[in-house]
Amino acid sequence: MVKQKLGRARLPMGQLEARVMDVLWDDGGWLAPGEVQTALATKPPLAYTTVMTILVRLYEKGLVDREKRSRAWTYHPIETREQATATRMQALLARPGDRKLALASFVQGMSASERSALRRALEKRSRS
Numbered sequence: 001m002v003k004q005k006l007g008r009a010r011l012p013m014g015q016l017e018a019r020v021m022d023v024l025w026d027d028g029g030w031l032a033p034g035e036v037q038t039a040l041a042t043k044p045p046l047a048y049t050t051v052m053t054i055l056v057r058l059y060e061k062g063l064v065d066r067e068k069r070s071r072a073w074t075y076h077p078i079e080t081r082e083q084a085t086a087t088r089m090q091a092l093l094a095r096p097g098d099r100k101l102a103l104a105s106f107v108q109g110m111s112a113s114e115r116s117a118l119r120r121a122l123e124k125r126s127r128s
Contacts, residue, residue, distance in 0.1 A: 016046075020054050024064065025081045030074035 023039040024031060031039070037051045055075050058064045063084070064075045079087065093099050107115065 016050075016054055017058060020051070020058065021063065021077060021081075021084070024075060024077045030067065030069065030076045032069065032072040032074050034072070036075070 019040060020036055023036050027035075027039065033048060033052045033055055036055065037046060037048055040046055040051070055064065055066075055073070059066050059075065063078060065078055066073045066075050068074075077084070093102060107118070110118065
């Protein structure tokens with residue numbers, strides 16, 4: 001849901017966090033807030049302080065690591081995009097409910113090539 005403030009559409013914080021994580025994953029290195037702000041290229045541009053706030057929140061959530069580079073903090077994802085997706089999937093499956101039914105519904109929504117990739121991953125795992 002897009003929130004309105006002073007007639008300007010705003011993305012919910014979760015969407016902004018996801019976009020910042022995409023910038024960090026796509027770059028692969030350590031980025032300062034100004035570099036993230038530039039890479040986001042939003043219209044109108046996000047304020048530098050907004051980008052800093054998002055990065056600090058991601059750090060506090062344990063999603064990114066940070067280190068000092070001259071006077072600025074730089075940020076880097078702790079997990080790859082794929083590892084983060086798997087972590088979210090595990091968290092959702094850990095919620096109350098029928099886990100087997102949830103998995104079956106998930107698999108039903110997959111393409112044939114995705115099911116084949118899953119089958120190969122399961123076979124590889126069972127051989128280990």
